[in-house]
Amino acid sequence: MAVVISLDAMGGDNAPAAVLDGAVASLVRHPDVSFLLWGDQARLAPMLDARPTLKGKAEICHAEAVVGMDDKPSQALRRGRNTSMWLAIDAVKEGRAQACLSGGNTGALMAMALVQLRTLAGIKRPALASLWPTVKGDSVVLDLGANVECDAEDLVDFALMGAAFARIEMGLSRPTVGLLNIGAEELKGNEAVKTAATILKESGLPFEFTGFIEGDDISQGKVDVVVTDGFTGNVALKTAEGTAKLIASYLRGAFGSSILTKIGYVFASGALKILAAKLDPRAHNGGVFLGLNGLVVKSHGGTDGMGFAAALDMTIDLAKAQIGQKIAHDLTHYARKLAPPAAPEAPAALADPA
Amino acid sequence: MAVVISLDAMGGDNAPAAVLDGAVASLVRHPDVSFLLWGDQARLAPMLDARPTLKGKAEICHAEAVVGMDDKPSQALRRGRNTSMWLAIDAVKEGRAQACLSGGNTGALMAMALVQLRTLAGIKRPALASLWPTVKGDSVVLDLGANVECDAEDLVDFALMGAAFARIEMGLSRPTVGLLNIGAEELKGNEAVKTAATILKESGLPFEFTGFIEGDDISQGKVDVVVTDGFTGNVALKTAEGTAKLIASYLRGAFGSSILTKIGYVFASGALKILAAKLDPRAHNGGVFLGLNGLVVKSHGGTDGMGFAAALDMTIDLAKAQIGQKIAHDLTHYARKLAPPAAPEAPAALADPA
Numbered sequence: 076m077a078v079v080i081s082l083d084a085m086g087g088d089n090a091p092a093a094v095l096d097g098a099v100a101s102l103v104r105h106p107d108v109s110f111l112l113w114g115d116q117a118r119l120a121p122m123l124d125a126r127p128t129l130k131g132k133a134e135i136c137h138a139e140a141v142v143g144m145d146d147k148p149s150q151a152l153r154r155g156r157n158t159s160m161w162l163a164i165d166a167v168k169e170g171r172a173q174a175c176l177s178g179g180n181t182g183a184l185m186a187m188a189l190v191q192l193r194t195l196a197g198i199k200r201p202a203l204a205s206l207w208p209t210v211k212g213d214s215v216v217l218d219l220g221a222n223v224e225c226d227a228e229d230l231v232d233f234a235l236m237g238a239a240f241a242r243i244e245m246g247l248s249r250p251t252v253g254l255l256n257i258g259a260e261e262l263k264g265n266e267a268v269k270t271a272a273t274i275l276k277e278s279g280l281p282f283e284f285t286g287f288i289e290g291d292d293i294s295q296g297k298v299d300v301v302v303t304d305g306f307t308g309n310v311a312l313k314t315a316e317g318t319a320k321l322i323a324s325y326l327r328g329a330f331g332s333s334i335l336t337k338i339g340y341v342f343a344s345g346a347l348k349i350l351a352a353k354l355d356p357r358a359h360n361g362g363v364f365l366g367l368n369g370l371v372v373k374s375h376g377g378t379d380g381m382g383f384a385a386a387l388d389m390t391i392d393l394a395k396a397q398i399g400q401k402i403a404h405d406l407t408h409y410a411r412k413l414a415p416p417a418a419p420e421a422p423a424a425l426a427d428p429a
Numbered sequence: 430m431a432v433v434i435s436l437d438a439m440g441g442d443n444a445p446a447a448v449l450d451g452a453v454a455s456l457v458r459h460p461d462v463s464f465l466l467w468g469d470q471a472r473l474a475p476m477l478d479a480r481p482t483l484k485g486k487a488e489i490c491h492a493e494a495v496v497g498m499d500d501k502p503s504q505a506l507r508r509g510r511n512t513s514m515w516l517a518i519d520a521v522k523e524g525r526a527q528a529c530l531s532g533g534n535t536g537a538l539m540a541m542a543l544v545q546l547r548t549l550a551g552i553k554r555p556a557l558a559s560l561w562p563t564v565k566g567d568s569v570v571l572d573l574g575a576n577v578e579c580d581a582e583d584l585v586d587f588a589l590m591g592a593a594f595a596r597i598e599m600g601l602s603r604p605t606v607g608l609l610n611i612g613a614e615e616l617k618g619n620e621a622v623k624t625a626a627t628i629l630k631e632s633g634l635p636f637e638f639t640g641f642i643e644g645d646d647i648s649q650g651k652v653d654v655v656v657t658d659g660f661t662g663n664v665a666l667k668t669a670e671g672t673a674k675l676i677a678s679y680l681r682g683a684f685g686s687s688i689l690t691k692i693g694y695v696f697a698s699g700a701l702k703i704l705a706a707k708l709d710p711r712a713h714n715g716g717v718f719l720g721l722n723g724l725v726v727k728s729h730g731g732t733d734g735m736g737f738a739a740a741l742d743m744t745i746d747l748a749k750a751q752i753g754q755k756i757a758h759d760l761t762h763y764a765r766k767l768a769p770p771a772a773p774e775a776p777a778a779l780a781d782p783a
Contacts, residue, residue: 210678220611223619257574257663265577265660290667294675306619307664309611310657313644314665318672321648322708324564329703336700343697346690349683354676 077107078173078394080387081166084114085141085159087178087376087383091115094178095122096380099129101387108391111166113138113159138162142183144376151183152190160184164191167369174370174394176387184373185221185364192369195399197406200225201366202233203305203373204240205312206359206389209296215241215250216293216301219362220309227270230254230302234275235405236365237300238282243396244389245299249281253288253298255307263287267304281405319354357382361389365402370394431461432527432748434741435520438468439495439513441532441730441737445469448532449476450734453483455741462745465520467492467513492516496537498730505537506544514538518545521723528724528748530741538727539575539718546723549753551760554579555720556587557659557727558594559666560713560743563650569595569604570647570655573716574663581624584608584656588629589759590719591654592636597750598743599653603635607642607652609661617641621658635759673708711736715743719756724748 082098084091091114098110109132112119116137123130138159142151155161160179166172168191177184185201194201204217215237222229234252241250254272256264264287275284288297290311303311326347330340340347352358360382362373370393374386436452438445445468452464463486466473470491477484492513496505509515514533520526522545531538539557548555558571569591576583588606595604608626610618618641629638642651644665657665680701684694694701706712714736716727724747728740 208675210675223611223617255664257577257660263577290664290669291671291674293668294671303664306611307661310609310644310661310665311668314647314668315644315672317645317648318669319676320645321562321564322673322676322704325704325707326700329700329707330697332700332703336697336703339693339697339700342695343684343690343693343700346680346683346686346693346697349686349690350676350679353679353683 077109078391079109079111079171080390080394081111081163081172081175082113083160083163083175083177083179084112084119085138085179086184087374087378088144089377089379090178091119091122093378093380093383095119095126095129097383097387098133099126100380100384101391102128102132104388105391109133111136111163111172113163113166114141136162136166142180144180146180146183148180148182148186151180152186155183155187161187161191164188164369164371167371168192174372174390176372176374176390178374178376178378178383180376181220181362181373184371188364188367188369188371192367192371194366195368195403195406198232198236198366200229200232201364202236203362204237204365205362206244207293207301207312207315208353208359209294211296213245213359214293214296214299214301215244216303216308216312217365218303218305218308219312220305221364222305224306225267225304227267227274230267230271230304231274232366233302234271234282234284234300235280235409236402237302239398239401239405240363240365240393241299242281243398243401244392247299249283250299251283251285252300252302253285253292255293255301255303255311256287256289258287258289271302280409316356323354357385359385361386363389363393365398368399370399431463432745433463433465433525434744434748435465435517435526435529436467437514437517437529437531437533438466438473439492439533440538441728441732442498443731443733444532445473445476447732447734447737449473449480449483451737451741452487453480454734454738455745456482456486458742459745463487465490465517465526467517467520468495490516490520496534498534500534500537502534502536502540505534506540509537509541515541515545518542518723518725521725522546528726528744530726530728530744532728532730532732532737534730535574535716535727538725542718542721542723542725546721546725548720549722549757549760552586552590552720554583554586555718556590557716558591558719559716560598561647561655561666561669562707562713563648565650567599567713568647568650568653568655569598570657570662570666571719572657572659572662573666574659575718576659578660579621579658581621581628584621584625584658585628586720587656588625588636588638588654589634589763590756591656593752593755593759594717594719594747595653596635597752597755598746601653603637604653605637605639606654606656607639607646609647609655609657609665610641610643612641612643625656634763670710677708711739713739715740717743717747719752722753724753
């Protein structure tokens with residue numbers, strides 16, 4: 076399937092160069108893909124000329140403005156209809172592209188994506204999902220910060236959407252799903268996780284619900300999909316990043332502590348390079364907004380071309396596999412099993428995502 | 430000040446040996462301390478005979494039963510009045526000891542401590558606090574799981590109690606305090622953290638409130654005291670532990686990947702031992718229940734004598750510094766600045782701590 080990806084060429088600390096370099100790298104692996112490059116025509120044209128392999132596959136689409144990294148989502152929404160971010164999402168809405176990727180302001184991207192694409196029927200809130208490295212490979216974790224407070228039905232929706240992500244990105248036919256909690260026993264946790272667990276125990280779902288897991292189970296790869304609210308998920312993700320940085324600083328300190336350990340560093344450098352590659356955050360770049368009528372992916376703003384290419388590869392995988400249709404299908408087939416009958420969903424209210 | 434510590438000698442996977450070995454090790458650093466050893470007289474007597482330095486400093490106090498590691502807190506409360514855990518806490522209530530340390534069932538310890546000691550006047554819920562390693566040394570983090578759902582006033586109480594802990598254990602005159610959130614901007618987060626931040630901005634508190642911090646700031650040591658609800662704190666702590674395990678497994682894999690990296694391991698082993706010592710969880714053993722009329726500390730159940738000694742050292746420090754009185758003093762002096770006038774506090778309701 077020929078896929079067009081709409082790129083916010085101006086989003087991120089190293090844009091537009093990192094965006095264009097990422098597209099060049101990703102194109103080697105996905106020669107059938109083409110791109111819309113949203114941004115400043117005058118600035119992008121010579122940069123595209125300098126990248127001949129990309130030039131035949133990319134169309135520059137002029138956007139006058141850029142969403143600032145510190146703009147509030149509400150400001151961006153009111154004044155940002157001429158920005159590269161808004162227009163890149165609009166191309167998905169209009170069917171010109173199958174997915175949008177941006178390294179810009181996360182809150183603005185979330186708000187613009189929600190306003191333009193709206194949630195899938197049956198989904199109250201979109202979720203931000205990402206791959207998390209584990210001792211067994213990767214797991215999908217969601218929500219990573221799109222929703223501060225979630226009820227049981229939100230968590231159940233996240234389970235369905237995360238399982239669809241895991242089936243596509245990790246090639247699993249029946250992923251295992253766990254609910255993040257503060258103990259494996261059924262009596263623990265807040266009302267939302269306890270009620271969600273009761274609903275998820277229903278049989279017939281397109282995944283294997285294994286019950287509660289704890290924070291240390293994430294990196295052990297105990298389940299393929301980790302479901303949690305956006306507050307807890309965001310704190311967990313950033314705490315893990317902080318811990319990795321702490322250990323890296325311990326390691327530098329340990330190897331620099333004496334002449335002998337400095338000599339050890341020379342001999343160990345091969346192994347330490349392998350370790351650094353394993354811990355390279357660029358390899359796990361890309362947060363996917365799930366549950367919208369259209370695919371939007373967030374790249375880390377500070378990444379380089381290699382990191383941007385990793386997020387782009389994932390975006391292309393998900394677009395080719397039509398993850399939106401898969402989630403919509405699952406929702407239709409399993410919705411009646413998941414929740415008691417309810418009145419039709421009102422349109423999602425718009426608020427600043429926190 | 431002469432201090433007596435009440436030890437649940439039967440609590441933990443390696444009890445009673447680890448408890449007694451820990452007391453022997455701690456006694457070298459704190460020769461002025463003595464112990465009550467709660468447990469099976471017949472089992473403890475020969476073990477104490479084999480530890481002559483401890484024998485003159487410890488009194489065996491017979492307890493018929495032991496709280497099981499899998500007992501529910503409610504079960505333990507109903508049937509556990511003859512257990513070593515209950516009696517060890519009772520000794521603090523009766524004034525025979527200044528603090529209690531147990532490596533047993535956390536939920537049962539929390540429930541028994543709450544029933545016997547009750548919360549300090551003005552404190553709705555006790556919190557579980559611990560030291561967290563950072564690039565700058567240690568920080569205090571609370572709540573680590575005593576309270577699943579917390580409101581703004583709970584978070585403010587945690588800030589006061591955590592600051593008292595940091596003043597004593599880290600020797601700081603005016604610790605910095607941060608509220609864990611999913612972004613540093615004021616508009617982010619749930620209602621509880623936003624309201625707590627407003628209250629904490631009041632001047633005249635015995636600490637420096639620096640605002641919101643994110644998960645990755647914990648290990649960077651951005652603040653001396655990290656305040657969060659028990660659900661988020663527990664997940665963050667366990668996620669950090671899981672990440673450290675993941676990196677250790679990457680490191681083993683990297684050094685075992687080829688003959689060259691195996692040779693590198695031999696030369697790097699000095700540095701790797703330094704790293705292992707830095708990451709040794711035994712060095713940070715000990716969760717303190719703050720906010721009760723009496724000091725109760727939880728040791729990790731799976732630790733050995735060295736880990737138990739670390740928790741015991743901290744228990745002795747906090748008991749000598751009379752942390753309970755310090756918190757009560759702070760509450761009295763700052764309560765009116767912290768919250769709008771309210772009706773007198775009803776006694777804390779008892780529930781299974783989750």
